[in-house]
Amino acid sequence: MRSRIYTILFILWIAIILILTSIPKLHNPLSDKILNIDKLAHLIIYLIFAFLFTKMNKHKTAKQNATSLIYLALFVPLLDELHQIPIPGRTFSYYDMMADTLGFLVIIIYNKCAKPKLSFSLK
DSSP states (O other): OHHHHHHHHHHHHHHHHHHHHHSOOOOOGGGGSSSSHHHHHHHHHHHHHHHHHHHHTTTSOHHHHHHHHHHHHHHHHHHHHHHHTTSTTOOOOHHHHHHHHHHHHHHHHHHHHSOOOOOOOOO
16 A cells, blocks of 8 residues: 555656656756755755655565666656756756766665664564
8 A cells, every 4th residue: 555655656756847847947047056956956856756766666675676776867867857958948957967866876875774674573
């Protein structure tokens, strides 16, 4: 049941990302800087994406999830940036791709370092 909830949340999150990245953007002079609030937003958006993906695939091993997240981290940010090229006011940004990828990597590293929960059974 939990997996189904995370699947629904994951699909909704993808829809939100597609909607937000399809909105034409006005030029913001602060967006020319490498480190700004936009990059933090990219990191958080894809951190949530990776988190929901991992929760949705809880039945898979940590290694399988990490492998899937690595592939997603390589392709999803690229597809996201390519999707924005024809949208007025939007441009392709390598810095956005790096922030997106960092969001995936945070979850991969967290999952790698997280200690498994101990479970006790009373017999």
